[in-house]
Amino acid sequence: MNPDAATIWRAPRWTLAVLLAALGMLGPFSIDTYIPAFSGIARALDATPVEMQQTLSAYLFGFAFMNLFHGALADSFGRRPVVLWGVGVFTLASVGCALSPTIGWLVLFRALQGLSTGAGIVVSRAVIRDMFPPEEAQRVMSQVTIYFGVAPAIAPIIGGWLFVHADWHAIFWLLAAIGVLLWLGNWKFLPETLHPAHRQPFEVSHLMRGYSQLLSNPRFLLLALASGVPFNGMFLYVLSAPEFLGTHLRLAPTEFFWFFVLTIAGIMSGAWVSGRLAGRVLPRHQIRYGFAVMFTVGTLNLLANLLFEAHVGWALIPLALFAFGWALNVPVVTLMVLDLFPTRRGMASSLQAVVASVANGLVAGVIAPVVMHSTVALAATSLAMLCVGLFAWLYLRRRWPDTVRMAGAQTPPA
DSSP, X not given: OOTTHHHHOOSOHHHHHHHHHHHHHHHHHHHHTTGGGHHHHHHHHTOOHHHHHHHHHHHHHHHHHHHHHHXXXXXHHOHHHHHHHHHHHHHHHHHHHHTOOSHHHHHHHHHHHHHHHHXXXXXXXXXXXXXXXXXXXXXXXXXXXXXHHHHHHHHHHHHHHHHHHSOHHHHHHHHHHHHHHHHHHHHHHOOOOSOGGGOOOOOHHXXXXXXXXXXXXXXXXXXXXXXXXXXXXXXXXXXXXXXXXXXXXXXXGGGTHHHHHHHHHHHHHHHHHHHHHTTTSOHHHHHHHHHHHHHHHHHHHHHHHHHSOOOHHHHTHHHHHHHHHHHHHHHHHXXXXXXXXXXXXXXXXXXXXXXXXXHHHHIIIIIHHHHTTOHHHHHHHHHHHHHHHHHHHHHHHHHOHHHHHTTTOSSOOO
């Protein structure tokens, strides 16, 4: 934690939380906003379905690749310049998307969006731990989780509305406008939260030692899996929404909002409870509760789909409860990742985001198209995603119990 935290931000702490939450939601929001306009963009640019899928893959893999470097840059040059450059490039790339005359240009600018937008997610997490002690950091991380989880749920609603009432270009103009507002807000209000004594040398050999230190640490890898993969148990249904809601549950497009409303409610309530439990419940117990909720709900969801035909009367409830469990424990697991290496929090946040974004990319580009045609396959895959994170956590707890017991301490063991 920055020893000068009390002096570099004099406004109410909740205002910093709002600023960081807005940064954190930019990435997931920009992933899904244009999905409802896929068919319209394909017709306008004479693109094939494979080419349209490339616009999503280019974004996700650009996001994953640059996440390797956002945190390292923030550890060396400071949090503020990385955020401003990242949001600035994202804004220009959004303008490029809106003006793209061909599918090739759209793929290029979507890749540029992906390369830049990760700065907000990665650096906002590091700023939280720079500015807040453990218990308060958990509360702020819970607020950020609300935005991070809500963004991919509401993005298709907003994107679909813009596509119907304007055209696909309006979606990217909206992203550009959001980028301008975020850049101005951070330029005016975001302080430099990295203490000068904590800056890392920007040298290739030093960076390679840092990456090697983190990637060779099994505790870090297990925590990154525990925090990054279970989200896809919910994200899978977001990506499969047209097939799951329209074909399997026979909902009209105007009724899709029920899925998003329930998912958002689950995320918001889970994150709210997580913040309320900070300092009252041991972090490891809170993680246990979150995984217990997700595993129980995921198992019941699979059994229900095996035994009954999916029906809107019950099929959406497990997804909302799963979202609740995810939002309950992910702020705590994320803080554990950051605290494993206090002097390299930016790099740790980067690599954690890489694990999550690679998982997101595989789900979007490979897994979702294969399983979305069966509700049983969707439920089984969702449970499998959760189990990857759960098994990672259980192994960590058994193999390194001291790391688990030290969760929430000021200076965890490195």
